Amino acid sequence: MTAAAAFQQCINPACGGTFGIEEVHVSCPKCGNLLDIEYNWDRLSVPKSLSFFEHRWATKGTGTAGRLDFSGVWRFRELMPFYRTEDDVVSIGEGRTMLQQADLLARELGMGQGKLLLQYEGLNPSGSFKDNGMTAAFTHARIVGAKKVACASTGNTSASLAMFASLAEMQGVVFIGSGKISFGKLSQALDYGALTLQIQGDFDACLRRVRQVAVDVPALGIYLMNSVNPFRLEGQKSIMLRILEARDWEPPDWIVVPGGNLGNCSAFGKAYTEMYKLGLVKKIPRLAIINARGANTLNVLVNDRGMKWNAGKYDASIAQKHYAALDESNYHPHTVASAIEISRPVNLPKALRALDTMKGVVREVTDDEILEHRAMVARWGFGCEPASAASIAGLHKLLEEQVIGRNETVACILTGHELKDPNATVKYHTGVDMKSVQDMAPREEPHGKLSNRPVQVADDLEAIVRALGGDAKMIASHKVKQSGANVPVAEF
Ligand code: F0G
Secondary structure: OOHHHEEEEEOOOOOOOEEOOOOOOOOOOOOOOOEEEEEOHHHOOOOOOHHHHHHHHHHOOOHHHHHHHHOOOHHHHHHOOOOOOHHHOOOOOOOOOEEEEOHHHHHHOOOOOOOEEEEEHHHOOOOEOHHHHHHHHHHHHHHOOOOEEEEEEOOHHHHHHHHHHHHOOOEEEEEEEOOOOOHHHHHHHHHOOOEEEEEOOOHHHHHHHHHHHHHHOHHHOEEEOOOOOHHHHHHHOHHHHHHHHHOOOOOOOEEEEEOOOOHHHHHHHHHHHHHHHOOOOOOOOEEEEEEEHHHOHHHHHHHHOOOOOHHHOOOHHHHHHHHHHHHHOOOOOOOOOHHHOOOOOOOHHHHHHHHHHOOOEEEEEOHHHHHHHHHHHHHHOOOOOHHHHHHHHHHHHHHHOOOOOOOOOEEEEEOEOHHHOHHHHHHHHHOOOHHHHHHHOOOOOOOOOOOOOOEEEOOOHHHHHHHOOOOHHHHHOOOOOOOOOOOOOOOO
């Protein structure tokens, strides 16, 4: 495979800047918009049909190719061919997840037999869909020789990053909002040896800081792993492939997914755009993105303010005004679905594009709806975390509105594992809030040989740089953009 067959490209058609795969950018160096990974497909060997991938079920196992065939991401590697050689690929056996035909839950929702499919991405090694993206971003990090990798997280990204960093022998750093992360996830980041910074702020603040550190303090050598990294989304395309694989390559009528930072939905739109262009699918399913009411930026922008992709000429001022109003009222997102407690989604333009490609709709659901539907998935399925159940609550709403027909085939993406947040589950069933009990619990000095304590840090760049082993001079020596807002792309 020739590396030049793959490149990075700005999503803004008016810019269209292209950059080499070996370069590291968190946004387009020319205009600040998001980047895609693009391919010159005619220079690559692309399978003529999706059934090509079936031979990999027999070849999974040892050796380089077998290692990749075993992965639920890399067994589709011809559709994400940005790496140089197969040895570049950092894989831990991710993506071996399953599609359940959830007939009992379908019956509860008034849907026909075989019509409701649940894609359990919580069955990944670190317990969420993030592993699909991390394997691809770590592969790029290895290509560029990164030693330190970092992310902001509401929980799952941190667990996934920490696991991959440990196994790829890189230093993992996770930025989490103070008090904003479930114990299940905090425990993973600590256990896998990541430096865990608890920033006094929410996810949006953490993301702003980690981007600042990655871009504006280059001396620290930090490679950014959030979904603004376009390589993440290449791996997340595989979720669509596995659903197709489980259905004999027949697309469902609908894909329903929770929306937080809007990386997943963006990856799904890209996967279908590419497969359609390559003649690998004849039909593109429709997309429903579900926000939590307390973190409903996409729903407000699309349904109330009419924001659209508009062939790449979307009206950025609509988002700018919304964010200015959030700042003015000092609004912070709040939802029981902590994974999607995000009000400034970095992938907004790509999500608008995915809505356009997949004739998508957006809805918001309340915390009560999320909790009831989470309990239903557990009662009549294998269970999931609250954010994942937003997809089922959203499906229920769309069935009632008759936007989705009861005889259409719907695949809901269950993004994370039920055991991420047992507190939410126990509280739902018993009324006891274990988290407040934990907060009051007596503390003692940790003394295990591998004890890895989180570090509390103010929401302040200098304090964060110090916590990372740097000093103020590193900041002073480089131009720092001190923007008050969390700037997802230059235009916002
Ligand atoms: N579902 C779960 C379980 C998640 O962890 C996340 C994101 C989402 C949905 C939203 O996905 O950003 O692609 O729209 N969690 C991030 C984290 C933010 O830090 O773990 P998206």
